[in-house]
Amino acid sequence: MSLPCSRVFPVCLLQAQVKNQAFAQHIKSKKHLIPNATLWDLEHSWDITKTDAQLRGGLRKMPEVLPHRSALLALLLIAAILPFTCSYVLIHHTSSGGQCQESCEYRGYSYTWCKQLGGKKAAWDYCSSQPGLEASGKRCATPCELWGASYHSCYLQDGNWGYCGLITRWYHAKYSQENKLCISQCRATQGTFQCNTLDGIEPCAPFPDVTTRGLPCHNNYRCARYGHSGYRCHTDKEDDSWAYCGRRSLDECVWISHQTNATQAEFCILSYAQGGDDNITFRRERQDKLIHPAKEQFQNATYLIDSITSSISIPDSWALGSVRLHKQEEIFCKGINYTNLVMQISKSTEFYLPIAWVLFPKTLDADEFLRLALYTSLHSAFYPPAYAIVVSLSEPMLCSINTYDMKN
DSSP: OOOGGSOOOOOOOOOOOOOOOHHHHHHHHHHHOOOOOHHHHHHHHHHEEEOOOOSSOOOOOOBBSOOOOHHHHHHHHHHHOOOOOOOOEEEEEHHHHHBSOOOOOOSSSSEEEEEEEESOOOOOOEBOSSSSOOTSOOSSOOOOOOOTSSSSSEEBTSOOOOEEOOEEEESSSSBBBOOOOOSSSEEEEEEEEEEETEEEEEEOOOTTTTBBBSSSSSSSSBBBBSSSSSSSEEESSTTTTTEEEEOOOTTTTTEEEEEESEEEEEEEEOOOOOTSSSSEEEEEEEEEOOOOOOOHHHHHHHHHTTTOOOSSSSSEEEEEEEEEEEEEEEEEEEEEEEEEEEEEEEEESSSSEEEEEEEEEEEEEHHHHHHHHHHHHHHHHSSSSOEEEEEEESSSOOOOOOOOOOOO
């Protein structure tokens, strides 16, 4: 069940849920925003679904998936007008800089407050229920700042000062297995993924449906509490195969699907920066060439993905056990060179089979999104259908890669 944002804390999940049968009517209601030339495309050709998530001999121009200019324009327009409520988590901070662990409310008092982690180490502190308000609900005349003190306050329009707390948006938020917000990246340390929380270092999972040790959750037993305090999931069908895992908010893409008589293209648009103003686009393309990895191979692949610390400086090849990441020859599309990265498992010293496939612009400087794209492809190979993921900035990359043969 979906609850109002103000009642869900610390996680305010804001997620687009557009029903297919209502979409055409939604588009009609936005006619004033859409050029007439693309209106028919939007009303008849688009579907919204929610997902669970090599060249030989140098560069080559690839054929376009969406040959019609109006289709591309429609894609970009639809990304702007879809009724996404947003894709971030609202975090209420207390006056002393702690983090609310429940909603910021009056609760019978004349000021808003919440139980906190961090801050002045007290069990509770003042907070602001909305931006621009101090704890008693009066409007601030100045920003909510420290002003040389150890707590946040603002100057009020009536000439007094009042306690206040900041409210921030966190994109791609991660949580520990005890449901505490990670304030650092979730990375592997001695075989276990961990992150810093306001309560110290705790186990976490870097991707959805993955345990804190990098094993995949079973499709029928996703990461949840299941009556316990910590998050867990099944990694197999046996009753004793429970493992701790960490959930994440809004990790699953909302895929925009464009269908024509000849082709289908699916896109996911993600916020690039914490400000949410820039976007990165994932395009997924079905790939029967990707094979199903074993659980141990999946685990090694997850650790190998975690070892990526830069999307600019990628080695030609590096391995962990029987799994390796291997750069193929670049792909050229519409004036942009794309790095072509394939994850493979070795069947012999000279024979490898692909389990994940990602293409991304050589200029991409966002290692977190490269890791997410690789995991998305890897997860789809473990739970078919398998997809290659094409990452792009601004306009989506529309060249087909299905005709490309991956090198061994």
